[in-house]
Amino acid sequence: MAPIVTVDHGDTGRVNLNQVAPELTAAANAVEALKAVQEIVNSFLSNGTLLGQPLIPTPERSPVPKLEEFVEGDVDDIAEREQEQVVTGDEVNLAENVMSDGDMNGSESATAPTSITPACHRDLQPPTIEEPPAADPKTARLRQLSDQISRNISLISSPDTTDSDAASLRVKTATAAAELAGAVRPPPDVVMNLFATMSVVSAVRLFMHWRAFEAIPTGPGEQITYRELAKRIDAEEGLVTRVGNMLTSSSILSYHAPISSSPDESESPSISVSHTPTSLLLLPRSPFSAMFSLLYTNIVHTSTILPDYFTHYGRTEPIGPAHIPTSYLAGQPELDYFTVLRRDPAATQNFMRAMAVSHARVPVVGMYPSARVAEIIAMAERQGREVVWVDVGGGAGHVLSLWRKRYPGLGRREGWCVVQDLEEVVKVAEGKAKGDAARDGVANEMGLEGVRWMSMDFHSEPPVRGALIYYLRHILRDYSDPVATTILRNIALAMAGDADSRVLIAEQLNPDAGDGPLPLYAAFKDYSMLSVGGKERSREQFAAIADAAGLRVSGLYRDEEGGTLHAIVELALK
Numbered sequence: 001m002a003p004i005v006t007v008d009h010g011d012t013g014r015v016n017l018n019q020v021a022p023e024l025t026a027a028a029n030a031v032e033a034l035k036a037v038q039e040i041v042n043s044f045l046s047n048g049t050l051l052g053q054p055l056i057p058t059p060e061r062s063p064v065p066k067l068e069e070f071v072e073g074d075v076d077d078i079a080e081r082e083q084e085q086v087v088t089g090d091e092v093n094l095a096e097n098v099m100s101d102g103d104m105n106g107s108e109s110a111t112a113p114t115s116i117t118p119a120c121h122r123d124l125q126p127p128t129i130e131e132p133p134a135a136d137p138k139t140a141r142l143r144q145l146s147d148q149i150s151r152n153i154s155l156i157s158s159p160d161t162t163d164s165d166a167a168s169l170r171v172k173t174a175t176a177a178a179e180l181a182g183a184v185r186p187p188p189d190v191v192m193n194l195f196a197t198m199s200v201v202s203a204v205r206l207f208m209h210w211r212a213f214e215a216i217p218t219g220p221g222e223q224i225t226y227r228e229l230a231k232r233i234d235a236e237e238g239l240v241t242r243v244g245n246m247l248t249s250s251s252i253l254s255y256h257a258p259i260s261s262s263p264d265e266s267e268s269p270s271i272s273v274s275h276t277p278t279s280l281l282l283l284p285r286s287p288f289s290a291m292f293s294l295l296y297t298n299i300v301h302t303s304t305i306l307p308d309y310f311t312h313y314g315r316t317e318p319i320g321p322a323h324i325p326t327s328y329l330a331g332q333p334e335l336d337y338f339t340v341l342r343r344d345p346a347a348t349q350n351f352m353r354a355m356a357v358s359h360a361r362v363p364v365v366g367m368y369p370s371a372r373v374a375e376i377i378a379m380a381e382r383q384g385r386e387v388v389w390v391d392v393g394g395g396a397g398h399v400l401s402l403w404r405k406r407y408p409g410l411g412r413r414e415g416w417c418v419v420q421d422l423e424e425v426v427k428v429a430e431g432k433a434k435g436d437a438a439r440d441g442v443a444n445e446m447g448l449e450g451v452r453w454m455s456m457d458f459h460s461e462p463p464v465r466g467a468l469i470y471y472l473r474h475i476l477r478d479y480s481d482p483v484a485t486t487i488l489r490n491i492a493l494a495m496a497g498d499a500d501s502r503v504l505i506a507e508q509l510n511p512d513a514g515d516g517p518l519p520l521y522a523a524f525k526d527y528s529m530l531s532v533g534g535k536e537r538s539r540e541q542f543a544a545i546a547d548a549a550g551l552r553v554s555g556l557y558r559d560e561e562g563g564t565l566h567a568i569v570e571l572a573l574k
């Protein structure tokens with residue numbers, strides 16, 4: 001599939017990853033894929049069946065003929081004629097119907113007469129025009145998804161759609177297409193897809209390890225033959241071609257047909273490949289390549305010890321912080337995730353780079369109502385508060401900076417905003433913020449002037465007392481229920497007796513138990529947290545840990561605009 005987003009490589013010919021706009025390129029590619037899905041779906045809707053039912057009943061196919069209604073021949077004849085239809089492609093492909101039946105063997109639909117009327121029968125009966133029967137819920141859902149995808153694709157390409165609306169529409173379209181593809185894909189294909197996905201992951205891993213992505217030129221229109229690529233990474237051409245095939249077939253790299261390179265044709269022609277917007281995201285400096293390495297360890301590598309881990313500890317959710325799958329994998333089960341990580345400087349650096357992916361893809365401000373923030377600032381002023389907003393586990397203050405830029409009133413008084421984190425993190429962050437401010441005013445650019453930096457360990461002590469907001473972004477998801485409850489209990493201690501004080505938890509919000517299956521992306525995020533002893537939670541699950549910590553859910557603010565599962569869960573004292 002040709003990339004539909006062009007990348008400006010700049011004068012130096014080096015890729016500027018900031019210009020690659022990760023979500024846009026990925027989403028744009030998804031839209032291309034969706035167009036293909038759309039065609040398949042349209043053809044299913046007009047020709048095919050699902051679960052033995054025609055998706056769009058036509059006068060020719062409905063009503064379903066009874067066996068005894070056939071005027072000529074016996075069942076074998078009919079079966080033979082149906083077979084002929086498959087072979088000749090006569091109007092309806094029965095093989096397709098068998099595959100879409102939800103039955104791995106397809107045995108029932110292969111032998112029993114289906115809703116498809118043989119040609120001989122159609123010839124004898126004039127078509128009757130009937131009202132199409134009401135669609136069953138599954139078919140209705142497919143139509144709804146298909147309509148939604150068509151509508152979104154038109155809107156995305158409309159000149160009236162803003163960039164941010166288009167980005168959000170792409171996310172929604174990709175989610176709908178994934179659900180649709182999951183419902184129409186024949187079961188054997190679903191399983192085959194798993195095999196293919198495993199192989200793609202393995203091939204990406206090899207290309208990253210061999211630094212093969214870096215060896216492919218990134219200039220506009222530039223390609224490289226597998227022969228030349230093999231030379232650059234000191235490998236055999238045949239091997240590189242086979243690994244590369246996984247990447248071109250999955251549209252991660254672009255394929256270019258071989259052309260003879262030597263005039264005397266002494267060398268056989270070699271296939272060429274070039275970068276796509278997706279493969280550019282796998283170059284070493286990209287946060288996505290860092291995230292790939294991180295998840296390769298946490299999901300793929302860890303999966304090799306998971307059976308053993310659960311045999312050893314029992315088949316229960318890891319409690320942590322220690323004795324979690326990743327520390328078990330590292331051979332240091334008595335340590336927690338971050339301690340294991342800190343012992344490996346390269347892995348720590350990789351982790352920090354990877355975090356940029358979640359920062360870029362997850363909304364920060366916008367979900368919590370501006371009127372609420374204005375009310376908090378006014379209340380702080382009225383009540384003469386010394387502390388207003390505490391970012392618990394706030395790292396370098398990068399998230400607080402976004403809030404302060406959107407709501408400058410939060411920085412009206414010195415010390416109103418506090419960042420608390422582990423001592424070593426605070427030292428570096430505070431030093432950097434103050435050093436930058438003294439040197440070139442960068443702290444002003446980040447909007448962090450007047451911020452108080454305080455060290456703490458949220459597992460064992462409360463944050464600073466007296467704040468109106470205790471903000472925890474991407475903290476509780478790192479921990480099991482008992483550990484997360486302890487963190488909240490410590491915060492409740494700091495809020496004691498303060499009816500105006502609130503906790504804001506900014507995280508993924510899974511649908512509640514009765515709301516259907518988790519979207520795949522949300523499920524994967526939760527599953528990936530299992531290896532570090534953490535979890536993503538639903539409203540019910542947040543309410544349960546809040547309750548255990550002496551708090552209650554006082555508000556829920558979803559990412560309506562972006563359409564992601566992210567939300568802010570607001571808690572107050574019970």
Ligand SMILES: C[S@@+](CC[C@H](N)C(=O)[O-])C[C@H]1O[C@@H](n2cnc3c(N)ncnc32)[C@H](O)[C@@H]1O
Nearest residue numbers: 393394395399421422425456457458459473474
């Ligand atoms: C996943 S990061 C989230 C950072 C930030 N809130 C964000 O959304 O980008 C977790 C943060 O918690 C901090 N942290 C980890 N253990 C901690 C502890 N015991 N006490 C305080 N902070 C801790 C880490 O240093 C890190 O800054």
